[in-house]
Amino acid sequence: MRTVRVVIPGDWADGWMYKETIILWDRSGHLFEVKQSDLRHHIASVASPHEAVLCDYLLFRNDWKNSPAFESVMRLPQVRHALVATPPEEIEPFEPTLIRPIMREKLEGYLLDVEVYANRVFTSTTAGVFETRFNPDYPNDRSPLHRLSDTRAASIAARSGCLAVAGGDAGLLTKNIAFDEESSLDRKETSPLTIEDDYSERVQFASHHLLNYRGHDSPGFLRASVRKEPPAGRAKFETTVIEDFDRPLALDRPINQAIHSRSRVDVRDYDDESSSERELGSNHVVRGNSNYQLLVESEFMSQVVNVSAYHGRPVQVAPNVNYNASLDDVRLTQHALSVQGLASGFLLERFASSVVFTQSGASTLCAEPRIRLRTFPHSRRHNDCFLAVADDFVELVGFLDVE
Amino acid sequence: MHACAVSKVDGPAVTYSTCDGYHYLCHPHHRDPGRRVMKSQWAIERKEECTTFCETRRMASQDDPAGVWYIGQDAYVVIGQDQERMAFFREPVNPNDPWHGYPVGGTRARGRKRMPPDSLILSWLKTGHVSRHVADKIRRGVL
Numbered sequence: 001m002r003t004v005r006v007v008i009p010g011d012w013a014d015g016w017m018y019k020e021t022i023i024l025w026d027r028s029g030h031l032f033e034v035k036q037s038d039l040r041h042h043i044a045s046v047a048s049p050h051e052a053v054l055c056d057y058l059l060f061r062n063d064w065k066n067s068p069a070f071e072s073v074m075r076l077p078q079v080r081h082a083l084v085a086t087p088p089e090e091i092e093p094f095e096p097t098l099i100r101p102i103m104r105e106k107l108e109g110y111l112l113d114v115e116v117y118a119n120r121v122f123t124s125t126t127a128g129v130f131e132t133r134f135n136p137d138y139p140n141d142r143s144p145l146h147r148l149s150d151t152r153a154a155s156i157a158a159r160s161g162c163l164a165v166a167g168g169d170a171g172l173l174t175k176n177i178a179f180d181e182e183s184s185l186d187r188k189e190t191s192p193l194t195i196e197d198d199y200s201e202r203v204q205f206a207s208h209h210l211l212n213y214r215g216h217d218s219p220g221f222l223r224a225s226v227r228k229e230p231p232a233g234r235a236k237f238e239t240t241v242i243e244d245f246d247r248p249l250a251l252d253r254p255i256n257q258a259i260h261s262r263s264r265v266d267v268r269d270y271d272d273e274s275s276s277e278r279e280l281g282s283n284h285v286v287r288g289n290s291n292y293q294l295l296v297e298s299e300f301m302s303q304v305v306n307v308s309a310y311h312g313r314p315v316q317v318a319p320n321v322n323y324n325a326s327l328d329d330v331r332l333t334q335h336a337l338s339v340q341g342l343a344s345g346f347l348l349e350r351f352a353s354s355v356v357f358t359q360s361g362a363s364t365l366c367a368e369p370r371i372r373l374r375t376f377p378h379s380r381r382h383n384d385c386f387l388a389v390a391d392d393f394v395e396l397v398g399f400l401d402v403e
Numbered sequence: 404m405h406a407c408a409v410s411k412v413d414g415p416a417v418t419y420s421t422c423d424g425y426h427y428l429c430h431p432h433h434r435d436p437g438r439r440v441m442k443s444q445w446a447i448e449r450k451e452e453c454t455t456f457c458e459t460r461r462m463a464s465q466d467d468p469a470g471v472w473y474i475g476q477d478a479y480v481v482i483g484q485d486q487e488r489m490a491f492f493r494e495p496v497n498p499n500d501p502w503h504g505y506p507v508g509g510t511r512a513r514g515r516k517r518m519p520p521d522s523l524i525l526s527w528l529k530t531g532h533v534s535r536h537v538a539d540k541i542r543r544g545v546l
Contacts, residue, residue: 110521112542112543113543126542154543201544217440285510335510336510337510337545337546338543338545349545351478351488351546369534369536369537370536372539391534391535
């Protein structure tokens with residue numbers, strides 16, 4: 001696997017790639033930004049031309065990387081050799097003047113999770129869940145920091161006009177994000193949080209639906225009802241907006257059935273499975289998901305199961321035969337502490353390493369411990385790269401699956 | 404180092420006398436593979452479990468009134484069968500009863516995870532007992 005890395009030195013707590021900006025949080029709760037255009041210019045000035053091109057494709061324009069045009073060009077031996085066969089270069093030290101502060105109130109508490117969506121920055125800390133506006137064109141427009149909840153949430157996620165908050169004993173909470181409430185943050189009149197499930201350790205979206213990781217072997221699946229809205233503002237496409245969620249469905253038994261029968265299985269209602277049955281457990285544990293793909297671990301095996309909820313059809317799970325993990329892959333994918341989605345598969349946070357698992361297999365991309373990993377699966381430009389926070393730097397890591 | 408001496412054996416339940424007069428019970432629920440879904444399982448021998456309790460008890464802080472927390476240097480040591488690297492030793496309600504403990508965290512979450520208090524994590528970090536990456540993973544509930 002060919003990789004590129006761009007290192008941004010500093011004592012960072014987290015980061016996010018949003019539109020043409022890299023947003024960084026320092027350890028005291030302040031926000032900073034790096035314009036990607038500045039960074040690309042810097043890379044072009046210090047790296048070789050082929051390394052700069054790889055950075056463009058693998059970090060800043062993953063939509064180019066995943067295009068048929070790139071596949072086609074990569075079939076040319078000279079191009080392939082120039083981009084892939086040469087060893088990765090050490091890109092020269094980062095220019096600190098590229099990092100600029102964003103004027104926002106300092107966050108309270110220890111930063112647990114972040115999400116940037118629809119020109120809003122959502123953060124969860126040990127002191128609660130917060131929201132502020134962030135328009136990359138006007139980064140210092142001094143939007144207030146609004147506390148949405150006092151709940152300590154280990155995980156938050158936002159998509160399709162909905163914020164989901166994994167609030168532990170406070171439950172799985174959701175909130176509508178109205179695209180037209182431009183001034184409501186100032187008036188502190190944002191919509192309230194709704195309880196969708198009574199407990200939540202972690203939450204992720206699977207398409208528009210929610211997966212609520214409750215501490216069982218498999219997450220609960222909350223099917224979303226959605227509506228389409230016409231393009232607003234400068235948007236070119238209609239928008240899908242989540243209206244509400246059905247009650248959670250348990251996936252433990254259907255996943256077991258789907259794996260054993262190697263076939264598609266309907267997911268029946270939560271009540272069909274008693275709590276005593278769940279306590280018996282299964283041989284399979286869902287470690288996490290990449291969109292609708294669930295990474296399922298059992299002893300000596302790592303498998304992927306798709307979950308679907310098409311309009312007018314029952315929720316279903318089915319084995320994904322495109323992932324065929326070898327024993328080496330299983331060794332690298334087992335015991336992941338957390339799993340995040342990539343366009344081409346999964347990013348696994350292990351205790352002392354970071355592993356990418358795609359249909360081609362598993363590869364260790366960071367062999368040293370990282371404090372935190374961050375992917376952007378709902379981004380168009382950055383959906384197949386990741387950001388890793390280390391002790392004294394943040395690195396942007398891109399990769400290309402090549403034999 | 405305080406020795407752990409067996410004081411009572413009742414089937415799979417083994418009690419040790421140790422640590423300045425404390426008694427420690429190696430609870431059979433945490434050594435029963437049939438209960439693995441609901442009860443975390445030790446991956447270390449009983450005597451090592453008792454020794455771990457002893458070391459933890461000697462260095463215990465007052466951060467959690469319910470008991471004391473163990474984590475090895477930078478969480479390097481795995482002590483549970485589901486990759487648990489922390490343990491919690493619960494203080495008995497009746498002082499004459501034995502203490503008991505169990506692995507905490509790991510990769511097979513059991514819901515309503517018990518977590519060390521933030522003040523204790525900060526103390527581990529300040530004394531260099533754990534590094535930033537370990538402290539962050541504990542706070543996020545993924546270790």
